[in-house]
Amino acid sequence: MIAVLGAGVMGTGIATLAIGHGVDVTLVDVDDDKLATARAAVKQQLRGAKIMGTMPKSGPVGELVCTTDLSDVAAAEAVVEAVTELADLKAKVLAEVSAIVAPGTLLLTNTSAIPVDELASVVQRPEDVAGAHFMNPPYVIRMVEVIRGPRTSEAAMDSVRTLLGKLDRDLVVVGDGPGFVINRVLQRVINESARIVEEGLATPEDVDALFEGCLGHRTGPLATADLIGLDNVADSLRVLHERTGDAGYAPCDLLLAKVRDGEFGRKTGKGFYEHGGVWA
Amino acid sequence: MSITVGLHDFLVSRTKRAWEPDEDLFAAGVVSSLFALELVVYLEKAHGVEVEGEYLSIDNFRTISRIEKMVHELQAATP
Numbered sequence: 001m002i003a004v005l006g007a008g009v010m011g012t013g014i015a016t017l018a019i020g021h022g023v024d025v026t027l028v029d030v031d032d033d034k035l036a037t038a039r040a041a042v043k044q045q046l047r048g049a050k051i052m053g054t055m056p057k058s059g060p061v062g063e064l065v066c067t068t069d070l071s072d073v074a075a076a077e078a079v080v081e082a083v084t085e086l087a088d089l090k091a092k093v094l095a096e097v098s099a100i101v102a103p104g105t106l107l108l109t110n111t112s113a114i115p116v117d118e119l120a121s122v123v124q125r126p127e128d129v130a131g132a133h134f135m136n137p138p139y140v141i142r143m144v145e146v147i148r149g150p151r152t153s154e155a156a157m158d159s160v161r162t163l164l165g166k167l168d169r170d171l172v173v174v175g176d177g178p179g180f181v182i183n184r185v186l187q188r189v190i191n192e193s194a195r196i197v198e199e200g201l202a203t204p205e206d207v208d209a210l211f212e213g214c215l216g217h218r219t220g221p222l223a224t225a226d227l228i229g230l231d232n233v234a235d236s237l238r239v240l241h242e243r244t245g246d247a248g249y250a251p252c253d254l255l256l257a258k259v260r261d262g263e264f265g266r267k268t269g270k271g272f273y274e275h276g277g278v279w280a
Numbered sequence: 281m282s283i284t285v286g287l288h289d290f291l292v293s294r295t296k297r298a299w300e301p302d303e304d305l306f307a308a309g310v311v312s313s314l315f316a317l318e319l320v321v322y323l324e325k326a327h328g329v330e331v332e333g334e335y336l337s338i339d340n341f342r343t344i345s346r347i348e349k350m351v352h353e354l355q356a357a358t359p
Contacts, residue, residue, distance in 0.1 A: 044317055048317035048320070052316055052338060057336070137314065
């Protein structure tokens with residue numbers, strides 16, 4: 001059994017990925033309603049993944065246990081932390097879970113941008129902590145950005161490879177730092193794209209059409225932002241801004257206004273685009 | 281409402297374009313796993329069927345005609 005902490009977009013998707021590959025999951029959240037939503041969403045996502053052929057059609061499906069009691073993950077073989085992108089909250093949850101699981105249990109954070117070593121500082125055994133930046137939806141996108149912190153042990157890295165092997169994912173291991181590779185670049189691109197829309201130089205459709213048509217991106221930056229969730233984009237930008245001091249990462253006004261208005265993207269039905277929301 | 285008309289309306293509302301009955305939704309690049317899910321949920325709600333097992337295959341969702349055929353089969357199998 002693996003533990004997945006946080007039943008938001010990523011925690012839910014990671015739970016789908018795991019049970020679809022026959023791995024039992026204990027999904028933990030503080031909110032019972034979110035757990036109920038997640039249970040229904042996992043069932044739907046499994047079907048969507050099967051239709052698209054990104055998940056094994058046959059073979060065992062893992063058991064999904066939803067709980068608000070963190071002590072239920074004591075026997076987990078690995079922990080995937082996917083709570084909201086707030087450094088204090090992630091630190092609190094990781095510190096708590098590190099006191100519950102056995103020494104040597106992998107603590108894998110799915111942080112978007114917080115340096116792994118910063119999070120490792122709060123746990124009982126910093127060597128057990130590594131980062132795995134899954135993309136959304138994790139059961140569709142095979143590639144995972146894996147982050148090795150300066151104190152991450154070789155044993156923990158072996159556990160990461162074993163876990164991602166079970167989940168049939170590919171990985172690239174990179175060094176630690178705010179935003180790692182993907183978000184150090186991507187969040188800036190999203191922020192600048194939003195600023196361009198804010199300045200009235202181009203519509204979201206125009207920006208995305210250029211990245212798709214000129215650069216061959218599968219999804220443009222603003223459609224990607226809607227998929228990530230604009231609340232998470234703003235949180236990640238703040239993490240990057242605070243840690244680098246680089247003003248280019250300060251979330252632009254348009255992005256902040258959308259978050260303030262509850263326009264988080266796909267998960268709320270509206271962001272830079274309108275979405276038909278059946279899987280909020 | 282006929283399956284084709286309702287389904288076509290649904291596709292138009294989501295993709296902002298019209299679709300021929302035998303046009304490949306996936307080849308046009310508009311159908312993602314997320315959209316496939318919306319489609320399943322729509323079909324289940326609109327036609328009271330449950331899409332499960334062997335039916336969860338991209339081939340059954342490739343065109344409006346194929347989706348219609350699948351829904352007819354599922355309806356026939358439902359008591």
